Amino acid sequence: MFDLQTFSVPVSIFLIPYGLYMAVFIFYCFFNIYHLIRYGLYGFGLYIIITIFAGGTILLVSGSIFILKEYDWSQPIFLNNIIETYSKDLFKSW
């Protein structure tokens, strides 16, 4: 029988919405760069703007991946575990 307290899902389930979000983010980034190249004013300034935007985007995305890969994504999430962690551990430094 289904028991809510022993029900668990892996933490990696959160990577699905994150992956979708990243796909939309990258689409918008490319579209933004396309707009700048297609309609921007020809000159050195435009190249600097595109470099800053592309560089910052690469830095943020790679930084996010670097931090996220440190976690163990196979960890299960138990409902009772969340409640205990929330009530006992998360605010223990207060």
Next chain:
Amino acid sequence: MYDLKKLPNQRENEKVILFLRRQWFSILIIIVAFVLLSGVPLLIAWYFWDIVNTWLFDTTFGPIITIVGSMYFLLVWLSTFIEFTDYYLDTWIVTNERIINVEQEGLFHRTASELDLAAVQDTTAEIRGFMQTVFNYGNVFVQTAAEKERFHFININNPEHVKEIVTQLVEDDKKRLASQGGALIGKVKILGK
């Protein structure tokens, strides 16, 4: 890519006189918003570092908080650049023959229109409010002769000077048109032989 030396449908002897964008104040607002939206959460995290650190090392909450944080900062970065692109691509080009108005509204809406200077009937400069008076920026409205259409130069530097230049260019274009035996029908310039 736009090149001021090669305008779209450039006419013979056409020269760019003014290239206008919104005043630097518009870009300052974007930068301040970016600094606040990215700096305030980082400051809060730094102030409550003991708690945040506990959350980050938690096997359940750590990944979720990191994902949410990553999504937030990516959103701030992208929104800032979309706003910047909107600012950067909003331009007004005044040549000795016409006015070209390019407006970018978000990523999926772009309007490009042009107007012959000889069709201009009235030019108005507007400086309104404390900030515009102190930093000398404002709007210029260019009204056409035949229709109720107006071109708006929004939040540009030194609007009165721009208005004077546009007025002078309109006069020159009308004289040139008259000397060539041309005529203006609506917004269409018919050059004489």
